[in-house]
Amino acid sequence: MKYDVVLIGGGLSSLVCGISLQRTGKRCLMVSGGQNALHFSSGAFGLLGFRPDGSAVERPLEELDKLPANHPYRKVGAAKMHEYVNRVKPFFASCGVMLDGDPERNSWRLTPTGTVRPSWLAMSDVTLYEDSVVSIGRKALIANIAGYLDFNTAFLAEGLEKAGVTCRLEAVALPEFERLRTSASEMRSVNIARVMDHDQVWKKFVEQVCVLLRDEDVVVLPEVFGLQDEHVLEQIRECIPARVVFVGTMAPSVPGIRCQSALKTAFEQAGGEFLMGDEVISSEMDGERVLSVRTANLGDTVLEADHFVLATGGFFGRGLQATAEAVSEPVFGLDVDAPEERTQWYNPDFFAPQPYTRFGVHTSENLRAMKAGKEMENVYVIGSELGGADALCEGSGAGIAVMTGFKAAEMING
Amino acid sequence: MNDHKFEQCIKCTICTAYCPVVAVNPLYPGPKQAGPDGERFRIKNKFFFDENLKYCMNCKRCEVACPSGVNIADIIHSARMRYGHQKPNLRDMILASTDLMGVMARPVAPVVNAVAGSKAGKWAMDTFLGVDQHRTFPKYQFKGFVGWFKREMEASQASYPRQIAFFHGCSTEYQHPEVGKAFVQVMNALGFGVQLLDEECCGVAMISNAMWKQAKQHARHNVAAFEKAVDAGLPVVTTASTCTFTMRDEYPHILGVDNAKVRSSIVLVEKFIHDLVDKGKVKLVFRKDYKARMAYHIPCHMEKLGWSIFTKNLLQMIPGADLTVLGSGCCGIAGTYGFKKENYAYSQAIGQPVFDEIARVNPEFVVSECDTCKWQIEMSTGYAVKNPILILSEALDLEATAKANCVNG
Numbered sequence: 079m080k081y082d083v084v085l086i087g088g089g090l091s092s093l094v095c096g097i098s099l100q101r102t103g104k105r106c107l108m109v110s111g112g113q114n115a116l117h118f119s120s121g122a123f124g125l126l127g128f129r130p131d132g133s134a135v136e137r138p139l140e141e142l143d144k145l146p147a148n149h150p151y152r153k154v155g156a157a158k159m160h161e162y163v164n165r166v167k168p169f170f171a172s173c174g175v176m177l178d179g180d181p182e183r184n185s186w187r188l189t190p191t192g193t194v195r196p197s198w199l200a201m202s203d204v205t206l207y208e209d210s211v212v213s214i215g216r217k218a219l220i221a222n223i224a225g226y227l228d229f230n231t232a233f234l235a236e237g238l239e240k241a242g243v244t245c246r247l248e249a250v251a252l253p254e255f256e257r258l259r260t261s262a263s264e265m266r267s268v269n270i271a272r273v274m275d276h277d278q279v280w281k282k283f284v285e286q287v288c289v290l291l292r293d294e295d296v297v298v299l300p301e302v303f304g305l306q307d308e309h310v311l312e313q314i315r316e317c318i319p320a321r322v323v324f325v326g327t328m329a330p331s332v333p334g335i336r337c338q339s340a341l342k343t344a345f346e347q348a349g350g351e352f353l354m355g356d357e358v359i360s361s362e363m364d365g366e367r368v369l370s371v372r373t374a375n376l377g378d379t380v381l382e383a384d385h386f387v388l389a390t391g392g393f394f395g396r397g398l399q400a401t402a403e404a405v406s407e408p409v410f411g412l413d414v415d416a417p418e419e420r421t422q423w424y425n426p427d428f429f430a431p432q433p434y435t436r437f438g439v440h441t442s443e444n445l446r447a448m449k450a451g452k453e454m455e456n457v458y459v460i461g462s463e464l465g466g467a468d469a470l471c472e473g474s475g476a477g478i479a480v481m482t483g484f485k486a487a488e489m490i491n492g
Numbered sequence: 493m494n495d496h497k498f499e500q501c502i503k504c505t506i507c508t509a510y511c512p513v514v515a516v517n518p519l520y521p522g523p524k525q526a527g528p529d530g531e532r533f534r535i536k537n538k539f540f541f542d543e544n545l546k547y548c549m550n551c552k553r554c555e556v557a558c559p560s561g562v563n564i565a566d567i568i569h570s571a572r573m574r575y576g577h578q579k580p581n582l583r584d585m586i587l588a589s590t591d592l593m594g595v596m597a598r599p600v601a602p603v604v605n606a607v608a609g610s611k612a613g614k615w616a617m618d619t620f621l622g623v624d625q626h627r628t629f630p631k632y633q634f635k636g637f638v639g640w641f642k643r644e645m646e647a648s649q650a651s652y653p654r655q656i657a658f659f660h661g662c663s664t665e666y667q668h669p670e671v672g673k674a675f676v677q678v679m680n681a682l683g684f685g686v687q688l689l690d691e692e693c694c695g696v697a698m699i700s701n702a703m704w705k706q707a708k709q710h711a712r713h714n715v716a717a718f719e720k721a722v723d724a725g726l727p728v729v730t731t732a733s734t735c736t737f738t739m740r741d742e743y744p745h746i747l748g749v750d751n752a753k754v755r756s757s758i759v760l761v762e763k764f765i766h767d768l769v770d771k772g773k774v775k776l777v778f779r780k781d782y783k784a785r786m787a788y789h790i791p792c793h794m795e796k797l798g799w800s801i802f803t804k805n806l807l808q809m810i811p812g813a814d815l816t817v818l819g820s821g822c823c824g825i826a827g828t829y830g831f832k833k834e835n836y837a838y839s840q841a842i843g844q845p846v847f848d849e850i851a852r853v854n855p856e857f858v859v860s861e862c863d864t865c866k867w868q869i870e871m872s873t874g875y876a877v878k879n880p881i882l883i884l885s886e887a888l889d890l891e892a893t894a895k896a897n898c899v900n901g
């Protein structure tokens with residue numbers, strides 16, 4: 079089968095790149111070996127939240143020239159970064175995902191530990207605050223669903239109390255959840271969200287919250303609403319006479335799944351072909367060109383394309399493998415940015431920044447992959463498969479995925 | 493070590509988020525708990541085995557979603573086989589023995605159909621057997637596919653330049669011989685002679701109903717038959733997605749029957765034809781007057797096989813086809829699962845979003861490679877469901893196609 083572009087990986091970076099390409103007339107096929115990192119998302123995207131010394135960044139675009147030369151943002155380039163950041167909100171809106179926030183300036187969001195953290199753009203679930211010192215509120219009612227343990231209200235209250243917010247904890251028991259509670263392992267975010275998706279259920283829950291509400295000015299709820307339809311979040315905010323703040327839960331993430339499903343739909347509606355649960359297992363090359371790839375499911379049907387995009391997610395997405403001897407990229411055998419000495423892969427201090435989080439595929443200036451020291455002609459690497467950034471410490475994971483996704487699409491479109 | 497890769501589980505619970513049973517059945521522990529988590533305990537002590545694992549429909553949606561490649565449903569069903577005490581009752585045995593039932597029902601098909609379709613018959617099956625009375629039974633055909641083939645087609649097959657072996661499966665033989673007929677017509681037009689195999693039911697219903705011994709016997713029998721065909725240079729071509737999936741993947745993964753020599757030769761006809769067209773080895777000529785608005789329901793095992801792309805591409809080649817691909821979802825039947833009284837309500841609840849979407853799209857008919865999906869969707873929505881090969885046989889100008897492929901039939 080012949081396509082213009084085959085994208086390997088089905089996470090945020092691949093979807094952003096694939097939608098952009100498909101909408102500009104390229105015929106795309108995306109292969110994804112299962113679900114992806116969006117299922118762990120807090121609902122807020124980070125562009126650049128922290129400097130290496132741990133201090134918070136206010137205006138990410140002003141920090142670009144301080145980043146290491148091999149950082150993905152340096153490869154996207156300052157001019158393009160400025161252009162792209164303002165493209166993100168309309169792009170996601172066109173896929174049915176409304177993002178809140180100032181694209182050029184970080185905001186803050188409440189974390190499950192009751193502290194605040196810099197954030198860039200966020201889905202409707204997340205309440206963004208303009209700065210870190212702004213009070214969340216005076217008094218908070220933290221309302222949980224009875225029996226739901228993944229939303230740690232005590233932990234959250236402890237953090238909030240430290241910030242001067244008086245907290246009261248309540249749990250709402252609804253008969254609709256008794257069914258789930260019979261099997262404790264199933265009181266999980268998405269299972270609750272599937273029940274909450276019925277209008278009569280979330281409305282009943284919200285009614286109960288209103289009954290419990292006394293003089294609190296803030297109501298904190300877990301992110302288990304609006305799995306299918308983000309408008310429910312707005313309606314909940316309107317129903318409760320206090321400021322409603324949703325807080326992230328343990329995975330899987332409800333806003334993350336909603337976002338993934340909206341982007342996948344947008345890709346398919348634009349005409350893209352998505353192969354879920356399949357994996358690219360080998361390739362055929364001619365010099366510095368990849369001619370085709372094979373997948374586990376398609377067997378002897380090969381996938382030919384003019385361009386290939388590798389968006390396999392680094393260690394977390396199985397796009398990098400580590401053995402006792404070396405770190406490698408399993409699909410094309412590309413060059414990996416990693417020290418040869420294994421002792422330099424990690425810092426014995428568990429809580430210190432870990433060198434291995436910076437590992438990734440080595441690319442040229444324009445995101446083309448390097449193999450045996452040579453630049454591949456038609457393989458682009460995007461998202462967390464790229465080396466040069468410590469996304470977790472920087473708070474830059476989603477930003478890198480989106481920016482490099484746009485960039486690779488532009489490179490391919492020429 | 494375990495070849496179902498349970499130790500690769502990163503405990504993300506993504507599988508549970510995509511399991512259709514968890515959404516409706518409180519008794520079912522869910523894929524993470526039933527699969528990798530439970531396996532850890534079961535390895536220590538088989539006492540931890542939970543009979544509620546039988547509620548798993550084996551739809552494989554958990555495996556398709558798992559980011560770590562854990563074969564969750566394989567773990568679940570292997571555990572049922574190793575530790576389960578479930579003994580199939582009469583009802584389960586009847587439902588699972590699709591071939592035997594066909595043989596027995598055939599001579600008295602009109603009677604069986606009438607009884608199974610009558611109120612009294614439904615009540616009796618519900619009361620005495622536990623087959624839900626809301627179910628519509630697929631009708632048994634008086635005359636099967638094989639009889640027709642032997643009478644009318646077999647003699648001419650050797651004249652075709654290329655040959656394939658056809659695994660027709662139970663429902664083509666007993667309920668939908670038109671699918672087999674369409675298959676032979678299309679293959680002949682493409683220049684392929686069709687040979688039948690010494691086949692037995694693939695055994696999928698036996699796996700779901702804990703008839704392990706019988707399932708293994710069937711698996712061994714079929715693998716031996718396929719080996720013969722493959723040794724003679726014949727690919728094994730099929731029309732039913734679940735049989736195909738079972739024979740390729742469940743034989744080795746659950747039943748432990750080695751099919752390594754034949755696995756890659758077992759292909760669904762949509763992939764088979766698609767690859768031939770793709771490589772320029774055959775040409776399809778479509779009728780100018782064919783027009784149809786169709787909605788494609790991708791069966792769960794088609795999702796797992798990852799082959800729906802072939803069906804989509806083929807249907808899109810038909811100039812008069814207006815195709816809508818329905819959003820991925822389970823129709824709820826899962827073979828014999830939805831026939832059981834204790835599962836009926838869950839089964840319909842699982843399928844509801846699919847039924848609703850079909851009603852919204854309002855096509856002339858629905859497309860599906862799976863016959864149990866067909867029964868479920870026809871019963872629950874009233875829309876007719878067609879196997880893609882049937883659509884191809886209707887949309888192709890068979891004579892012109894034969895000419896284009898230099899067949900002088």
Ligand SMILES: Cc1cc2nc3c(=O)[nH]c(=O)nc-3n(C[C@H](O)[C@H](O)[C@H](O)COP(=O)(O)OP(=O)(O)OC[C@H]3O[C@@H](n4cnc5c(N)ncnc54)[C@H](O)[C@@H]3O)c2cc1C
Binds near residue numbers: 121124463
């Ligand atoms: C636990 C966690 C929490 C995070 N939380 C946040 C957050 O709150 N905010 C934020 O901004 N960022 C967050 N990030 C970072 C950000 O979400 C990720 O960096 C970003 O989503 C990565 O997207 P990606 O497309 O590069 O890779 P992924 O989403 O990892 O996708 C990679 C995909 O490739 C597939 N794949 C791998 N190999 C193959 C193959 N051979 N063939 C086919 N497919 C293959 C995988 O199955 C997977 O689907 C988080 C990251 C993690 C790991």
Ligand code: SF4
Binds near residue numbers: 503557559
């Ligand atoms: S999706 Fe896979 S890795 Fe995640 S919990 Fe389920 S089995 Fe484990």
Ligand code: SF4
Binds near residue numbers: 510513547550554
């Ligand atoms: S196979 Fe289907 S029913 Fe069974 S656990 Fe997986 S998703 Fe659930």
